[in-house]
Amino acid sequence: MRLSILQVNSEDLAPYAIVCGDPFRAEAISRKLDNVRELAFSREYRTFVGESSGIPITVVSHGVGSPGAAVCFEELIKGGVKTLIRVGTAGSYSADVPPGSLVVSTAAVREEGLTRQLVPLGFPAVADQDVVRALFEAAQETDGLVQKGITVTLDAFFQGVEEFPHAKYKQAGAIAVEMEIAALYVIASLRGVRAGAIVALDGYADADLREVYDPHTDVVSGAIEREIDAAITAIRKLNAWK
Numbered sequence: 005m006r007l008s009i010l011q012v013n014s015e016d017l018a019p020y021a022i023v024c025g026d027p028f029r030a031e032a033i034s035r036k037l038d039n040v041r042e043l044a045f046s047r048e049y050r051t052f053v054g055e056s057s058g059i060p061i062t063v064v065s066h067g068v069g070s071p072g073a074a075v076c077f078e079e080l081i082k083g084g085v086k087t088l089i090r091v092g093t094a095g096s097y098s099a100d101v102p103p104g105s106l107v108v109s110t111a112a113v114r115e116e117g118l119t120r121q122l123v124p125l126g127f128p129a130v131a132d133q134d135v136v137r138a139l140f141e142a143a144q145e146t147d148g149l150v151q152k153g154i155t156v157t158l159d160a161f162f163q164g165v166e167e168f169p170h171a172k173y174k175q176a177g178a179i180a181v182e183m184e185i186a187a188l189y190v191i192a193s194l195r196g197v198r199a200g201a202i203v204a205l206d207g208y209a210d211a212d213l214r215e216v217y218d219p220h221t222d223v224v225s226g227a228i229e230r231e232i233d234a235a236i237t238a239i240r241k242l243n244a245w246k
């Protein structure tokens with residue numbers, strides 16, 4: 005089956021997929037795999053397929069924001085992907101998890117506009133427990149801080165005149181904010197597949213991102229390297245557990 009937006013054939017996809025915002029990160033992830041082939045680069049969606057320890061893995065970039073990412077997740081699932089792991093970046097809510105730390109998202113606050121068009125807001129955006137366990141174990145095997153907990157998914161990146169809801173979600177116990185995990189978790193639940201996410205913290209959520217946002221520091225690059233390794237290791241664990 006031809007997937008019309010990703011521009012790939014479903015027969016070429018693997019049951020495990022690693023997804024990320026940035027097409028260049030997708031390429032970096034693919035470089036960690038064996039027997040890699042680039043299948044397509046259509047819009048923001050760059051798709052590779054390769055193997056780790058003989059396990060086929062698809063890697064796809066989904067761009068920035070939940071609506072575009074949702075299109076990618078839906079097509080991957082339609083194409084036969086059964087486990088999706090997002091490898092992203094996020095802003096921290098706490099000095100306890102400073103930039104360079106990793107966070108495994110157990111569930112996401114639905115502060116975006118997409119998922120309420122799919123299912124009522126009372127429906128949770130929650131990760132698959134086996135994927136969380138595999139990601140957390142794998143991340144702990146890398147050097148550096150890793151925590152697991154609730155993340156927030158927001159549409160807006162730069163603040164306007166409205167207050168961002170960070171203070172109340174921090175008070176409620178959330179640990180980081182990004183832009184696509186809630187869409188991933190809701191769509192995975194609706195379509196009956198597994199999903200999880202790990203993010204590298206690249207700064208603080210309450211900073212003025214127009215002034216200070218820089219995800220290209222050595223500290224962040226090191227954390228992204230660690231989360232990529234953790235995601236691939238997590239897939240090897242999940243494959244061994246089945």
Ligand SMILES: O=P(O)(O)O[C@H]1O[C@H](CO)[C@@H](O)[C@H]1O
Binds near residue numbers: 183184
């Ligand atoms: O690094 P990625 O995976 O793109 O994730 C985060 O970075 C982007 C914002 O710069 C948003 O997509 C956000 O969710």
Ligand SMILES: O=c1cc[nH]c(=O)[nH]1
Binds near residue numbers: 095096207
């Ligand atoms: O959405 C995001 C992603 C990375 N860093 C942030 O502060 N916010």
